[in-house]
Structures are given as C-alpha cells and as structure tokens.
Amino acid sequence: MRQTNENNKIEFIHNPDFVEWVLRPSLESDHYWKIYVTDHPSTKKDIEHGRFLIKGLVRQQKSLTEAEVSVLWDKIEQTENYRKRRFNNLKKWSVAASILIILGVSGWLATQKNTSTIKEINYQSIAVVPTSGNDIKLILSDKSEKTFTTKEVDLKYNQKGQLETKAGKQIQTEDLSKSSEIEQMNQLVVPRGKRSSIELTDGSKLWLNSGSRAIYPVAFNKKIREIYIEGEGYLEVAHDALRPFYVVTDQVKVKVLGTKFDISAYKDDDHVSVVLVEGSVQTTTGTESLVMVPNQKLNYKISTQKSTLEKANVLEYISWKDGWMLCNKEQIKSITTKLSRYYDKKISYTDQRLNSMTLTGKLDLKSNCEDVLKVICATAPLNYEIIDNTIFLKMKE
Amino acid sequence: MRREYQINSDTLLWDDFKKGNEDAFRLIYNSYVRSLFRFGCNFTQDEALVKDCIHDVFIDLSKYRFGLGTTNNIKLYLYKSLKRKIIRSLSKGAIFGTLDMEKLPFHYSISVEDELIDNEFEQQRYQQLDKAMLTLSPRQKEAIYLKFVSDLSYEELSKVMKLNYQSARNLVFKGLEKLRESYPKSLFLFFMPLRCLISGTNPEGQKNIQKYLNIFKKSRVQNR
Numbered sequence: 001m002r003q004t005n006e007n008n009k010i011e012f013i014h015n016p017d018f019v020e021w022v023l024r025p026s027l028e029s030d031h032y033w034k035i036y037v038t039d040h041p042s043t044k045k046d047i048e049h050g051r052f053l054i055k056g057l058v059r060q061q062k063s064l065t066e067a068e069v070s071v072l073w074d075k076i077e078q079t080e081n082y083r084k085r086r087f088n089n090l091k092k093w094s095v096a097a098s099i100l101i102i103l104g105v106s107g108w109l110a111t112q113k114n115t116s117t118i119k120e121i122n123y124q125s126i127a128v129v130p131t132s133g134n135d136i137k138l139i140l141s142d143k144s145e146k147t148f149t150t151k152e153v154d155l156k157y158n159q160k161g162q163l164e165t166k167a168g169k170q171i172q173t174e175d176l177s178k179s180s181e182i183e184q185m186n187q188l189v190v191p192r193g194k195r196s197s198i199e200l201t202d203g204s205k206l207w208l209n210s211g212s213r214a215i216y217p218v219a220f221n222k223k224i225r226e227i228y229i230e231g232e233g234y235l236e237v238a239h240d241a242l243r244p245f246y247v248v249t250d251q252v253k254v255k256v257l258g259t260k261f262d263i264s265a266y267k268d269d270d271h272v273s274v275v276l277v278e279g280s281v282q283t284t285t286g287t288e289s290l291v292m293v294p295n296q297k298l299n300y301k302i303s304t305q306k307s308t309l310e311k312a313n314v315l316e317y318i319s320w321k322d323g324w325m326l327c328n329k330e331q332i333k334s335i336t337t338k339l340s341r342y343y344d345k346k347i348s349y350t351d352q353r354l355n356s357m358t359l360t361g362k363l364d365l366k367s368n369c370e371d372v373l374k375v376i377c378a379t380a381p382l383n384y385e386i387i388d389n390t391i392f393l394k395m396k397e
Numbered sequence: 398m399r400r401e402y403q404i405n406s407d408t409l410l411w412d413d414f415k416k417g418n419e420d421a422f423r424l425i426y427n428s429y430v431r432s433l434f435r436f437g438c439n440f441t442q443d444e445a446l447v448k449d450c451i452h453d454v455f456i457d458l459s460k461y462r463f464g465l466g467t468t469n470n471i472k473l474y475l476y477k478s479l480k481r482k483i484i485r486s487l488s489k490g491a492i493f494g495t496l497d498m499e500k501l502p503f504h505y506s507i508s509v510e511d512e513l514i515d516n517e518f519e520q521q522r523y524q525q526l527d528k529a530m531l532t533l534s535p536r537q538k539e540a541i542y543l544k545f546v547s548d549l550s551y552e553e554l555s556k557v558m559k560l561n562y563q564s565a566r567n568l569v570f571k572g573l574e575k576l577r578e579s580y581p582k583s584l585f586l587f588f589m590p591l592r593c594l595i596s597g598t599n600p601e602g603q604k605n606i607q608k609y610l611n612i613f614k615k616s617r618v619q620n621r
Contacts, residue, residue, distance in 0.1 A: 013573050053580055057545045059508050062433045072448055073426060076455045083460065116526075140579040229615070241413035245419060256418075275419070280410075280424060291427050 011390065012043075012050035022054045026329075121185075123228040123248065126215050129189050138165075140176075141184035141218075155188065156199040157218060168379050176218055187215045191229070193344030199319075200227075203238035207321040210341045211266065231262040234321045237279075252300055255282040262317045266341075274298040275317040283307075322364050329358040335376070336393070343369035349393040354382075411471055415462050422462075426455060429475050436476065438540070438545060439504045441484050450482040473553045476543075480557060481504040503535040505542050537572035545571050 011019045021029040037044055064072070104193045121240045129139060136153050138146040150168040157163055163174045190196045192211045199205050201219050208214055212231025220226075226246040237245045239258025247254040247264035252272045259279025265272040274283055276292045282289050285307050292298060298310035319326045320342070329333060336347040342365060357380055363372055373384045373391065381396040413421035430451060437447035455474060458465075484501065507527040510521060530538065536558070543554040555565035 013577060014570065023545070042471075049580070049582060052522055053526065053576060054545065056507050056523055057541065059504075059523065061435055061508050064434050068428055068448075069427075072430065072452060076426070076452055076459075078457050079452070080459050083456070191431070241416055241418045280428075281426075291424065293428075336441065 007244055010395065012046055013053060013075065018050065019054055022051050023058060040144065079189050090313075120228070121228075123215050126185055126187060127213060127228075127230065129187070129213075133191050134191075134193075136167075136196055137189040139187040139189065141186065151194055153196045154195075154199075155196070159201055159203045161219070184218050186218055187213065187217055189213050191344070192341055195321075200225075202240060202243075205236045207234040209233065209320055210344065229265060231265060232262070232320075234262045234318050236259075236260045249284060252298075253284040253324060255284070262314075264317075270302050272300045272302065274319075275312050275314055277314045277318060319362075325363040325365055327359045327361055329360055329365065331355070332357045332380075332393070335359060336364075339369060339372060343372075345369050346390040347393065351393075351395050353395055354393060414495055415465055417462070422455075422459060425458075425471055425475075429472065430433070432547060433475055433479050436542070437479055439542065440480075440502065441487060442504075446486055447483065450479055450486060453482050454478045470553070472547075473549070473556060476547065476549070476553075476557045485604060501535060503539040503542070505538040525581055526576075529576050532571050532575055532579050537568050537575070540565060540568035541572045541576075 015334065017029070021033055024184060029163060033047070037047060047315075093297065110234075117247065123364075125135050129145075130135060134147040136150070138148070138153075138155070140146070146165075148165075148167045152167075154166040154189055155163065156166075157176075161176050163176050163272050165172045165174070177213055188196060188198060190208045190210060190212050193211055196208045197205065197217055198208070198216070200212065200216060202225060204225070206214060206216075206227070206229075208229075209232035212229065212233060214227060214229050216227040220243065223243065224246060225240070225243050226248060228248045230249065235247065235256075237256045237259055241258075245256040245258075247256065247263060247265065250267075251265065252263075252274065254261070254263060254274055256279070259276040259281055261279075261281055262275040262277070263273070272285075274281070274292065275297045277362040279295055280294075281292050283292060285306060288307065290298065290307065292309065295314055297310050297311060297317070298307055299310065313326075313328055316326045316330070320338075325338065332349075336349075339345070340347045359379060360377065361379065365372065365374060369391070373393075377396075383394045385392045385394065401531060410421050410424060414425060433451055434447060437450060441447065441467060457478065458475075484498075487501075507523050509523045509527060525617060533541070539558060543549045543557055544551070547554075549557065550596070551562060551565050551569070554569075555562050558565060558568075560568070
C-alpha cells in the first residue's frame, strides 16, 4: 500500500495534467480529479501534498507597481525618440539632395491627409431612430430607410461598394458606390426579438443581438476603423495592423488589432461588459485603460464608474449568436432579462425564492419563447402562465 | 476577401511590431514587463539594475526591429535577452572579470507574507516549502522557476539556460524530487476533504479549514 502511495506521488508532481489542474483549474479538470480521489482514496494525501507544492512554487513575488511600469515605459519611449531624432538628423544632412523630392511628396501627402483626418463623430445625433418598434431597419446616410420584416437579416458590404442583404430567403444586391462619397454612415437598428449580422468592407464581422444598434461607415478611411454599438454585439475583427479598429459605446471604448470579443452596452443596464475570446484588446473607460487577455471579462459599472476584470467562460457570452444560450449557475433573473430581450416578451415573477435559483445547461433559442420556458420549467420546479402578453413564473407547489 | 488568422500565437503581434507598429510594441511591453522583472530579480537584489536591463532589452528590440529574424517566440527572445543583459551588468562589477555561470545565484524564495493567508496552518506550509527550496542548486531553482512560474516549455527553458533538452528536463525532475523529499509530509497528516480543498475560498471551505486546523493543533499538543 505504502509503495503505491510513493509511486503515485512521483507521478503527480511530474504529471503535466496534474500540474495544469493545480495551476489553471477548469470545470472539467476539477471534475476529473474529484472522481480520481473518490476512486483512489489512498492518494488523497499525496494529491494535497503535490498540489500545495506546485501552488507554493508559483506564489507571486512582489512585482512592479503600475506606476513603476509606466515610468519605465516613459523612459523607454524617451530613449527611443531621442535615438530616432538623432538618426533622422543624420539622414537630413547626408541626403540633402533628395530633400526637394521628399518635400514634394510630403506636400502631396499632407493634402491627402486633410481629407481623412480623424474627426470625433457625434453618434448621438445620428442615433435618432429608436430601437423599439417591430422591424429591423437599415438607415442609409441620406436618411432613407429600408425595413425588413424577417426575424434575422444578414448584410454584407463588399469591396466593390455593393451591399448584399439576405433577409430570409431573399437576397438583394445594391450598388452604393455611385450615390455616395466615401465614409458615409449607415445605421442598423435591431429591435427586441430580432437579430442581425453585418460583414464590413474590411472583412470584419459583427453580430447584433436583440434591442441593439450599430453605426458604421460604408467604407473605412485609411487611418482607423471605428464603429458605434448600443446594446450587445459580438465581433470578429479582421486583422489590419495599420488601421486599428475601435468599438465605441457611450461608456467604453475598445481598441482592437484583430480579435474576437463580445460587448454588451444596453441603455437599460447599469453595466457595460466586454468579454474577450481571442487576441488582445485595450479598453478605455473614462480615463482608465486596461489591456485584456483571452477568457477575461471586463465589467464596468456605470453608476460607480468602477471596472473589474474577471475570468470568464466565453461560451456563456457569445453563444447567442449561434442561437443558443449557455448557462453556468446563471440566476433566473439574468436568464429572464436575456430571454425577454431576445424574444421581446415581458417575463416577470414575484416569488422571491426564484432569486436564489440558478440554472446550468444549454438553452436552444431557435424555437419560440414558450418552448424555452417549457425547458426551464422542466428543469427547475417552476410553472409559467401567460396573462395579457406577460409571462409570469411561479414556484411549483 | 476574408483572411483567416490564428491569433493565439505571437506571430501576428511580432509581425506587426516588425512592420513598425507602435501599438504592438507597447502591447509586448505591457504583456511581459512584470514577469521579466520578477525573473530578473532572482539573479540580483538590485532592482534598479534589473529595471535598467529591461530598459535596454526593449530599446534593443526597437532598434533592431527591422533586422530581427523570423523568430516568432517573443517571450523566449525577451527572457534570453534579459538574462544576457543581467549577466553582462553583473560581471562588470565582478572582481575577476567574468562570473562563473555555475555559481550565478538564483534566489527564488517562496513568499510567505500575504494578506490572503490568514491561517497559521497554511503559512507554516509555505515556510516549510521555502526551507526546502534552500536544498536546491541555483540552476535547479532557475529551471523550476522557468518551467512553472514563467510557464516555458522544456524546449524554451533549455534555450534560456543554454542547455540541451534532456539536461533541462533532468534539472526540473531532480529539483522537484529534492523538494518533494525535503518538504515535510507530516504537514499533510490530516487532509481536508477535496471539496474544501478545491473551493478554499467559499465560506464552507473556510469553516472546514478552521476545523481541520483545530484538529491539527490538538494532535500536535498530544504528540509532545
């Protein structure tokens, strides 16, 4: 018996899976090792010994404070600028002959630049159409509106300046390039109960959830790409190092180089959240900037103006775009808020016991709202009743 | 035309940086400066020296960005570069010109002070581990540090330490074995249920820890 214990211990701290579990536990690995201990109760002590050893090894020593990090960066930038200036000065004298040509070119460049300088766009003034109403609306820069009665619409702006719309089985192509100057703004309004996707000219793709709005240029300019979102959107940004991509909401600005993430900024929520799936983004709230890594969620509480970063299971936040909702110990309240947005149905309950209930699992959103509620009521001891278009949830007695 | 990228790797960031993108440069700095600093502080207590070396690493990086090779492992590049700079700075101060690489210190102590450890029991375990750490050679410590704290692969850590792959593996393996032997098992006479072990932060887990702590204290008194 003792012998096996010894053997197991040697295996544990040298076992990459074990180390992975200790350092980066996940639901699956927790589950695996729980079962392992149940099956091999004699290894309990060795597991804890090994676990504590590995955990102790990575205990963080003190590191740089944020202030020290930025002081050090400033120094690096200074040295770099000094070095560049010196380099440029050298160049200036040695290539004096070519100055005329460079001047000519840069003069031309300067005039080019003026037409595409970055101006602050007042999105509030563009966003006049309410997101309520029943139909998805596309509003072109000349304020003309297109209305779609289908549940979902997919838009694609191709590089020839054409717009392809796919609403249900109907596909239309329209030429926008003639009528427009570059950088004109289009706006897509998606009311509750509807969804949409837009593929932009640079190849980036945006999924808009119910009750949301996006304002974006038909073609991006040469320096930056910027779009505005109200509500919830999931983005897959095409990589372009020379043109950073900005997502602007009323409270948070997200800077992207090429990545996948979800942003939720509903007007009736007191928080804005950003969930990063891949790549890296920089978020700015007020004056505070944060760099996020994948599987992190930024939560910005508007009333207190505080932001927090936490680890997140990204699937919970992005599954809506594929028509299902992943819940992991999710509160009934949060589920009903999401469903009510998604299906444009009022859902309420008065029983306070529901506040202490959570659900875990996958909800198929492709079916209608009642079907989803049936699934919920089969899982939790609940019943529902529809009175005057409002769905009431109750405890099963 | 839609282009697909595998964004998880460093390649993209590295490419952007080499093309002269300042954001990419800043991102690289922000992602690695803290871990580089901690790594560097193992070789010397002189924090200012480590900071200066980090400064030089990034200046070099920027200076030679257009001539940099096709390496796509930013992390490895930075670790190697920082270690080289620190050794160079330290040998300037050394009396006999160059440092003996074998004897280059590597401190790597386990931090015991922490607001998060609020019970004596856990603190004692970390103290014991810190003691066990003293039995390792500097190179064993460095290898374990690079493997677990810096999360490098054996391949990468062998390059930072200028060893072959097998020697790197051996260093880690032997180091861990030594630690395991000198880390007292008596501390684990009483084990907690795995439930509380996994969720030591929840209130129930805390209660359990307290309970086992009390049993542990009693048994110590009895043993005497």
